[in-house]
Amino acid sequence: MQRNKLREVRGTKDLLGVELYKFQYIHRLSQLIASRYGFIAVDTPIIEFTEVFTKTLGDDSDIVTKEMYNFQDKSGENITLRPEFTSAIVRVLINKNLVVPIKLFSSGPVFRYERPQKCRQRQFHQVNFEFFGSDLPLADVEMIALGYNILSELNLLDNITLEINFLGDKETMNSYRLSLIEYLNKYKKDLSEDSQHRLVINPLRILDSKAPEDREILLNAPSISHFYNKYSNDFFMEVLSGLNELCIPYKINHNIVRGLDYYCNTVFEFTTSKLGSQNAVVAGGRYDGLVKFMGGNDTPAIGFAMGIERVSALIDYEHQEPRSVVLIPIGKDAMSHALRLAYELRCKGISVNWSYKNTSLKNSLRKIDDNSIVLIFGDEELENDTIKVKDMKTGEQQEIIKCDLLDLLYKKI
Secondary structure, X not given: OOHHHHOOOOOXXXXXXHHHHXXXXXXXHHHHHHHHOOOEEOOOOOEEEHXXXXXXXXXXXXXXXXXXXXXXXOOOOEEEEOOOOHHHHHHHHHHOOOOOOEEEEEEEEEEOOOOOEOOEOOEEEEEEEXXXXXXXXXXXXXXXXXXXXXXXXXXXXXHOEEEEEEOOOHHHHHHHHHHHHHHHHOOHHHOOHHHHHHHHHOHHHHHHOOOHHHHHHHOOXXXXXXXXXXXXXXXXXXXXXXXXXXXXXXXXXXXXXXXXXXXXXXXXXXXXXXXXXXXXXXEEEEOOOHHHHOOOOOOOEEEEEEEHHXXXXXXXXXXXXXXXXXXXXXXXXXXXXXXXXXXXXXXXXXXXXXXXXXXXXXXXXXXXXXXXXXXXXXHHHHHHOEEEEEEOOOXXXXXXXXXXXXXXXXXXX
């Protein structure tokens, strides 16, 4: 195989050492906090039938038209690497006849064919939270509080802003869409190429544009808040009141629409200024019509995802490796004894390494890190049923009876 084919595929990244430990820490903490809110874990395959996503995300969404990894399997089925979690979780809800209300936690890699840049790869990782079965504003408040709680435990609140918007029901969104089209048509030639296309297909997506020419035009665009009916206004006010009750600070941003067609009512993002254009760390909202649209019962729902790569880039994390034991057997009989001793210690929960070959004591000690505890034994120690214990952190060495070894190691580790 050519050497250049042994590198990472563009847009993917190997995870090792501290970086992997950070990912695992973020995942563990997120699942722990989610369990306090009553979430249960669910794991879905990374592949789904393509229709699961094309049906739910919108045929004209960027994900469907530009970013999905699609292929045909050997039986001719159209398959897609999951580009997001929500559609797959809704499929599970319907397929398994899960009883609502229910809160589901999921995590893993997702795949989108995008231009790789800081904190945005083609394979990236998310933790995902979905709450099915409540149409109350307090459910929205609790979900936002969960995201806030996780970011607080990660010590990130100093760098984070909660931005929130309310898209309203279909009546509100349709009225606003017509007004926005009327306004943007006056500036059609000045819009970016992407936004000119979106003006025909999905004009609300223009609100999310990062293009400078679009941002300038949008400064005087109509606000969706002017189109709220009584239901939309009352619902949004209850959500904001709940956030105030929990002392969760927020900023209303009427340009937040989220990039997927299924969102309605409350949408929100936790953003940071520390990551450039990829500033959303947590993002989500309501999708009350999605379950019914996919063939299930009429089920209100709200969810959000948190990007692990983006959180990892923000947190300070120092991994503390547990102290390990290193065996240095000297002589053939000691080698055989080392195999048995290593197994016995591992069965007692102790991390053990050894070189599996006879080398000089001096050379062996040179390769061992300062966090290790070294066990040295040869023919003499085997005959006397003793073992030499050297603490590389302190330099202290002592010879003890083998039956006292476990107690000593438990004290030092």
